[in-house]
Amino acid sequence: MKKVVILGAVRTPIAAIGKSLAALTARELASFAIGKAIEAAGVKPEQVQYTTMGWVMQDPRSPNLAKVAGEFAGIPNHVPGTTFHENCASGGAAVHSLARRIILGEVEIGVAGGVESMSNVARYLYAGRTRAQLYGEMTLEDGVMGALLDRNIGPKGELMGLTTEKVVEKYNVTREEQDEVAFRSHKNALATWDAGLFADYVVPVPVPQRKGDPIIFAKDEGPRVVTMEQLAAAKPYFKRDGGTITGPNSSSINDGAAALVLASEEMAAELGIKPLAELISWHNVGVPRELMGEGAFKVIPGLLKRAGMTMGDIDFFELNEAFAAVVAAAFHDLPELDVGKTNQWGSGISLGHPVGCTGARQIVDMVQQLRRRNKTIGLTSRCVGGGMGSGEIVKVI
Numbered sequence: 334m335k336k337v338v339i340l341g342a343v344r345t346p347i348a349a350i351g352k353s354l355a356a357l358t359a360r361e362l363a364s365f366a367i368g369k370a371i372e373a374a375g376v377k378p379e380q381v382q383y384t385t386m387g388w389v390m391q392d393p394r395s396p397n398l399a400k401v402a403g404e405f406a407g408i409p410n411h412v413p414g415t416t417f418h419e420n421c422a423s424g425g426a427a428v429h430s431l432a433r434r435i436i437l438g439e440v441e442i443g444v445a446g447g448v449e450s451m452s453n454v455a456r457y458l459y460a461g462r463t464r465a466q467l468y469g470e471m472t473l474e475d476g477v478m479g480a481l482l483d484r485n486i487g488p489k490g491e492l493m494g495l496t497t498e499k500v501v502e503k504y505n506v507t508r509e510e511q512d513e514v515a516f517r518s519h520k521n522a523l524a525t526w527d528a529g530l531f532a533d534y535v536v537p538v539p540v541p542q543r544k545g546d547p548i549i550f551a552k553d554e555g556p557r558v559v560t561m562e563q564l565a566a567a568k569p570y571f572k573r574d575g576g577t578i579t580g581p582n583s584s585s586i587n588d589g590a591a592a593l594v595l596a597s598e599e600m601a602a603e604l605g606i607k608p609l610a611e612l613i614s615w616h617n618v619g620v621p622r623e624l625m626g627e628g629a630f631k632v633i634p635g636l637l638k639r640a641g642m643t644m645g646d647i648d649f650f651e652l653n654e655a656f657a658a659v660v661a662a663a664f665h666d667l668p669e670l671d672v673g674k675t676n677q678w679g680s681g682i683s684l685g686h687p688v689g690c691t692g693a694r695q696i697v698d699m700v701q702q703l704r705r706r707n708k709t710i711g712l713t714s715r716c717v718g719g720g721m722g723s724g725e726i727v728k729v730i
Contacts, residue, residue, distance in 0.1 A: 336598040337432040338608035338730065340442075341374025342697040343534050344591035346553045347685035348452075350477070353550040354588040355452035356540055359388055359689075360395040362590040363402035363448040369536045370444055370592035371406065375606055378407035381594075382440040384414035385431045387423025387447035389689040390454045390476060391416065399427070403444065418689075421655060421715050422617070422723035423447055424591060425692025429615045429725075431595050441600040446592030447694065449687035451477055453588075477586065480688065483718055486623055493625065493718055494571030494578050497656045500626040501577050504662035508577040512564035514657035515582040515682050517672075522556035522679025530678070530705050534697070555585055556683040582657040584681035591693040593700075610700045613710075613726040614640040620720045626656060628722025629714050630663035630670075636712065636724045644669040647726075648708035651695050653715035654681035678702050691715060696725055703729045 345366055348354035354362065363386055371378055384403035388395075395401060400414030419426040424447020431445040454476040461471050484490035500506070525531055531553075539547035559581065569576030570583070601608050616636040620628045629652045637643060644667065652660050652675065660680075664670055678684075678698055681691065692715060699711040714724030 335436050335438070337435050337595055337612040338598050338601050339593055339610045339612060339700055339727070340376065340596055340601060340606050340608055341370045341594035342609060342700045343369045343373050343536050344694050344697045345538050345589050346535055346550055347555060347587050347589035347687060348550065349554045349685070350451045350586040350588065352554055353540060354450070354538065357450065358395065358453055359448050359450040360398055360402050360405070362450060362588065363398055363446065364405035365538060366446055366448065366590035366592040367402055367444050368406035370446065370594050373534065374594035376442065376594060376604060379409055380442060381408045381412055381444055383412065383431060383434060383443035384408060385417065385427035385443065385445045386414070387417045387419065387425070387427040387689045387692060389418055389420060389423050389449060390451065390480060391418060392455050398448070419723070420718040421653070421688050422692050422717045422721065423689040424694065425615070425715065425723045425725060428593065428595070428612070428693060428696060432612055432615065435595060435597050442594070442596040444592055444594055445693065446590065447690040447692055448590040449689040450588045451586050451687065483622055483625070492571055494583060494656065496623055497626040497658050498572045498576055498578055500624055500662050501658045503624065504665040506577070506658050506661045506665065510661040511577060511582045511657035512561060514654065514660045515564055516559060516561055518654055518676060518679045518683040519556050519559050521677050522553070522683035523558065525678045526552065526556060534701050553684055555685045556679060578656055578658055582682065584655050584686035587685035587687040589685065589687040589690045589694065591690050591697045593693060593697060608730050609704065610727045610729045613728050615725045618722045620722060622720030625718055625720045626659040626716045627662060628720065629653060629659045629716040630666050632714050632722030632724045633667060633712065636714070636726060640726045642726065647710055647712045648674065649677055649699065649702055649711045650675045651680055651699055651713045652676065653686065653691055653695060655686060655716055657682060659716055692723060696727060700727055703727070
C-alpha cells in the first residue's frame with residue numbers, strides 16, 4: 334500500500350470568538366492557511382491535485398469552501414475539492430479523505446485542512462417558509478448555540494457539556510482532576526510559546542482594518558496564567574446543582590485554520606522534497622451520543638491496532654480538550670496513558686477549539702511537536718458531537 338507523507342504543516346494562531354480574527358471569513362482563513370502550507374512544503378500551487386477542508390458551521394456564502402479557498406490560494410480552477418462536515422472531526426475527516434485518494438492512486442499530492450470562523454456564524458430562521466406564517470413574530474436561533482447542542486438527545490436536545498457530565502459520572506471523574514487538566518493545558522501551552530516552539534509554523538495573519546495597515550495577529554489568544562485556586566473557584570456551568578464542568582475547564586469558542594500538504598512517498602521523491610512525517614493510520618469509532626466525550630479515548634485501541642502499535646510505542650498524545658473531563662476520563666479508561674506524554678503543548682482548553690479546524694490543527698501541532706522535541710510517533714484524537722471518536726497516528730521520518 335502506498336505511504337502517505339506530510340510535506341508541509343501550518344496553522345494560524347487561534348483567536349477567541351469576536352476578537353482578533355473576527356473580520357476574516359472562513360473562506361479567507363482557509364485560503365490563507367492553504368497558501369502558507371503550500372509555501373512551507375516547497376511546492377507550487379499548480380502541482381496540487383486536490384483540496385479537502387473541514388468546516389462545521391457551513392453556510393451559503395462559501396459553497397464547497399475547499400474548492401473555492403484553494404483557488405484563492407492560487408491553485409488552478411481545474412483542481413477539484415471537497416468540504417467535510419464531521420462536527421469536531423471535520424479537519425481530521427479532510428485529512429483522512431485525501432489520504433485515501435492518494436492510497437488509491439486517484440491523486441499524488443493535495444492539501445487537506447480545517448477551518449472555523451465562529452465569529453461569522455449565521456443566525457437562523459427555521460420557521461416561515463413552509464408554514465404560511467402570515468402574521469406574528471419569528472425568532473432567530475443562534476448558530477453557535479446550535480453547534481453546542483445535540484438536538485437528538487431527549488425531547489429538547491442537550492448541551493454537549495451536559496452529555497459530558499454523564500461521562501464524568503460513568504468514569505468517576507472528580508472536579509479536581511478536571512481542573513488539573515485545565516491547569517496543565519494552560520501551563521504547557523504558555524511554556525511552548527515562551528520556548529519559541531510554535532514559532533515559524535504558526536503563521537501570523539494580516540487582518541485588514543478600515544483605515545491604515547493590517548494588524549498582524551501572531552499568537553494564540555487563549556493560553557493564560559491560571560492557578561488551581563482560580564479554577565476551583567469557578568461554578569459549574571452546565572449542571573448547576575452537583576455538576577463539575579465549568580467554563581474554565583471547558584474549551585473556548587474560536588476562529589482559526591490549519592492545513593497540510595499530503596503526497597505519496599513516490600511524489601515526494603519525484604519533487605525532491607524530504608517529508609516531515611508519515612501518516613501511519615487513522616480511525617473512527619461510534620459511541621452513544623449521550624456519552625459523545627468518550628469517543629476521544631474509545632477510538633485509541635482501534636487506532637493502535639490499525640497501526641500495529643501499543644500505547645508504549647507512542648511518544649506523545651493529544652486528546653482534544655473539548656472538556657477537561659474527556660481527558661480526565663481517558664486516564665481512568667486507559668491506565669497506560671501517561672500524563673507526562675499527554676497534551677504537552679496544550680489543547681482545546683488553552684489553545685482553543687475552532688471546531689472544523691481542530692482535527693487538522695492537532696495533526697499539524699503533533700508533527701511539529703515531534704520534530705522539535707526529537708521524538709518519533711504521535712497520536713491525536715478527539716470526541717465528536719453526535720457520538721463518535723476520530724484520530725490519527727503520525728511518524729516523523
